[in-house]
Amino acid sequence: MGHFADTFLNWAVMAQYAPKIVEGTWVTIRLALAVVIAGIACGLFLSVLRAFRFRAVNFFIVFAVDVLRALPPLVIIIAFYFALPAVGVRMSAWVSTWLALSLVLMAFSEEIFWAGILAVPRGQWEAARSTGLSFLQTLRDVVLPQAVRLTIPPLTNRTIAITKNTALGAVVAVGEILYQAQSAYSFSYNPSPLLLGAAAYLILFIPVVYFGRWIETRFAWKR
Amino acid sequence: MEALIRSFFNFDILAQAWPILLAGFWMTLLLTLAVVPLGFAGGLAVSLLSTARSRVLKSFVIGYVDFFRAFPPLVLLMLVAYGLPFLDIRLGAFGSVALAFFLNTSSYYGEILRAGIESVPRGQLEAARSTGLSALQAMAWVVLPQAVRNVVPDLISNTLEVIKLTSIASVVALPELLHAAREAQALTYNATPIIAAGIIYLVCLWPLVRLLSRFEHRQIALH
Amino acid sequence: MILDVAALHKAFGHLEVLKGIDLRVNPRELVFVIGPSGAGKSTLLRCCNRLEEPTSGSIKVEGVDILSSGVDINAIRRRIGMVFQSFNLYPHLDALGNVTLALQRVLKKSRSEARDIGAAALQRVGLAEKAQAYPNELSGGQQQRVAIARALALEPAILMFDEPTSALDPELVGSVLNVMRELRESGMTMVVVSHEMRFARSAADRVLFMDHGRILEEGPPQKIFNSPEHQRVREFLVSIER
Numbered sequence: 001m002g003h004f005a006d007t008f009l010n011w012a013v014m015a016q017y018a019p020k021i022v023e024g025t026w027v028t029i030r031l032a033l034a035v036v037i038a039g040i041a042c043g044l045f046l047s048v049l050r051a052f053r054f055r056a057v058n059f060f061i062v063f064a065v066d067v068l069r070a071l072p073p074l075v076i077i078i079a080f081y082f083a084l085p086a087v088g089v090r091m092s093a094w095v096s097t098w099l100a101l102s103l104v105l106m107a108f109s110e111e112i113f114w115a116g117i118l119a120v121p122r123g124q125w126e127a128a129r130s131t132g133l134s135f136l137q138t139l140r141d142v143v144l145p146q147a148v149r150l151t152i153p154p155l156t157n158r159t160i161a162i163t164k165n166t167a168l169g170a171v172v173a174v175g176e177i178l179y180q181a182q183s184a185y186s187f188s189y190n191p192s193p194l195l196l197g198a199a200a201y202l203i204l205f206i207p208v209v210y211f212g213r214w215i216e217t218r219f220a221w222k223r
Numbered sequence: 224m225e226a227l228i229r230s231f232f233n234f235d236i237l238a239q240a241w242p243i244l245l246a247g248f249w250m251t252l253l254l255t256l257a258v259v260p261l262g263f264a265g266g267l268a269v270s271l272l273s274t275a276r277s278r279v280l281k282s283f284v285i286g287y288v289d290f291f292r293a294f295p296p297l298v299l300l301m302l303v304a305y306g307l308p309f310l311d312i313r314l315g316a317f318g319s320v321a322l323a324f325f326l327n328t329s330s331y332y333g334e335i336l337r338a339g340i341e342s343v344p345r346g347q348l349e350a351a352r353s354t355g356l357s358a359l360q361a362m363a364w365v366v367l368p369q370a371v372r373n374v375v376p377d378l379i380s381n382t383l384e385v386i387k388l389t390s391i392a393s394v395v396a397l398p399e400l401l402h403a404a405r406e407a408q409a410l411t412y413n414a415t416p417i418i419a420a421g422i423i424y425l426v427c428l429w430p431l432v433r434l435l436s437r438f439e440h441r442q443i444a445l446h
Numbered sequence: 447m448i449l450d451v452a453a454l455h456k457a458f459g460h461l462e463v464l465k466g467i468d469l470r471v472n473p474r475e476l477v478f479v480i481g482p483s484g485a486g487k488s489t490l491l492r493c494c495n496r497l498e499e500p501t502s503g504s505i506k507v508e509g510v511d512i513l514s515s516g517v518d519i520n521a522i523r524r525r526i527g528m529v530f531q532s533f534n535l536y537p538h539l540d541a542l543g544n545v546t547l548a549l550q551r552v553l554k555k556s557r558s559e560a561r562d563i564g565a566a567a568l569q570r571v572g573l574a575e576k577a578q579a580y581p582n583e584l585s586g587g588q589q590q591r592v593a594i595a596r597a598l599a600l601e602p603a604i605l606m607f608d609e610p611t612s613a614l615d616p617e618l619v620g621s622v623l624n625v626m627r628e629l630r631e632s633g634m635t636m637v638v639v640s641h642e643m644r645f646a647r648s649a650a651d652r653v654l655f656m657d658h659g660r661i662l663e664e665g666p667p668q669k670i671f672n673s674p675e676h677q678r679v680r681e682f683l684v685s686i687e688r
Contacts, residue, residue, distance in 0.1 A: 004310065067425060079414075079417050083231065088226075126530065126534060132524040141551060142536050194298075
């Protein structure tokens with residue numbers, strides 16, 4: 001048991017590297033927020049664009065969304081960071097990670113929003129248009145408010161899953177929690193920092209999971 | 224355009240890298256065939272435990288599920304792969320990946336199946352018990368088949384995520400597809416292997432994405 | 447003439463639902479449309495505000511050809527009020543919100559002006575005190591009356607009712623019919639598709655019988671209900687009585 005404590009709960013090592021882990025936590029938070037904002041905003045935009053039913057545009061949207069949902073996020077990050085420079089596009093590790101994860105969240109949230117828009121009964125469109133509201137007004141004031149409420153549960157689940165993927169940034173040396181924990185482990189050859197990093201993730205994400213549950217219950221209205 | 228082909232679609236490089244990529248593909252396939260059934264079985268066990276009458280057992284299950292859903296899989300993998308050897312538990316790359324994946328995916332499958340079981344009306348279980356079936360028989364022959372049928376979209380979605388997740392095994396040097404691609408890229412100084420790996424993932428997973436899309440629409444529409 | 451429909455045809459793919467409809471509705475008239483299901487009654491109404499696009503023919507509302515290419519359909523739709531069988535109230539807005547949405551967005555009224563007009567419309571249908579209620583807190587009859595208020599608030603030239611009481615429990619039908627009666631008495635031009643024959647007898651100016659996409663017979667309610675010319679009409683009326 002003492003051996004276990006020395007190995008995994010080595011306070012000296014943890015204390016030494018705690019500041020780095022905290023630094024990493026801020027990076028994780030910033031990265032996650034940037035991904036959520038960009039991903040969901042773009043996903044919503046694409047789903048609204050899809051509502052106009054321009055054939056050519058829709059073909060590209062569906063194609064892009066399918067690709068982004070089929071590829072492992074890590075592959076996209078690696079491709080952005082290691083492959084793109086070959087054609088002159090050089091993005092920093094942070095940008096590569098942010099862009100990759102945002103595109104993936106955009107794709108998933110577009111599908112979710114679109115399914116929500118489709119689920120709003122036709123009668124709602126007809127009633128609104130019958131009072132003279134334009135297509136855009138109907139979308140904005142009648143359809144989207146209803147569609148968005150339907151999408152909250154799957155959207156929060158998916159968003160949480162993708163923000164956890166910020167850990168993938170460690171693979172391309174983005175200074176987030178896992179990277180800091182990993183470096184600390186390499187330097188000290190003691191796995192305690194890894195445990196500290198894990199704790200940091202749990203402290204961050206367990207509240208997020210509960211926050212997600214709270215949002216779900218708040219936005220469900222009785223039909 | 225020239226540069227694009229030379230950097231990303233270079234057939235000479237592809238020919239060189241092909242054996243490595245193929246080996247990686249088989250490893251990914253092997254990994255998938257190992258972790259998906261394992262994770263599903265684990266999830267089944269978890270979901271059955273959640274139907275137990277004991278409060279303690281129920282809280283344990285909820286805790287287990289919430290814990291591993293909040294934990295980024297890559298962090299879990301690192302802890303298992305790099306931390307366990309310190310306790311003289313050497314699982315090797317494949318073993319570490321299998322254990323980490325088991326813990327992670329069983330919690331997701333468990334949550335999905337638990338929701339599925341809850342969606343089966345109580346009357347089904349009561350009717351089955353009334354004909355003399357034991358609790359286990361009723362669960363196996365009456366409740367579970369319906370539960371699984373009710374959550375097929377979520378099961379497919381999660382399986383897709385698990386297959387994509389295998390790419391993180393590359394970080395602990397398991398020679399699966401992404402790892403092979405990065406290795407080939409390092410050897411040839413050319414990004415074609417990464418693009419090739421991406422295309423292989425796409426070809427294999429795109430049908431699953433399309434299937435999932437159709438289910439998702441039906442699911443949100445039946446809110 | 448408020449509504450002038452001439453030679454209206456509507457086909458859904460190969461299925462011809464309207465096979466040449468001529469209909470003229472004068473101000474303050476209540477035109478009642480009856481007929482078996484599948485006759486095209488709903489389709490006719492829905493063509494009149496272009497919820498369905500006619501295949502051929504012409505439709506003029508207050509003299510404006512609504513099928514011509516340059517027409518502002520949103521502006522036209524303000525002049526045509528539509529009440530649906532399934533009410534189609536917006537679930538995320540309360541009753542007042544439902545009524546004032548178009549007032550604010552389409553007629554560009556200020557918030558307070560819209561609320562005043564909306565409250566007055568709700569008053570007219572007898573639901574002034576339910577202004578803050580959400581659709582899921584209202585009975586079917588109340589929801590339909592809010593739907594009527596929503597259409598009324600825009601002060602349309604003509605109100606179309608597509609089976610307004612068919613989705614209601616029998617004891618709630620009366621409240622909606624009373625509102626429709628009151629509207630008729632105040633001079634609103636109305637076209638009503640419905641199975642409420644007693645209402646038609648007492649309130650309609652003209653009754654149209656439609657079958658298989660055509661108007662078979664047309665005339666005052668006494669004539670249609672008591673001594674119709676067509677055999678088909680007689681058969682239909684008998685089947686309804688049963």
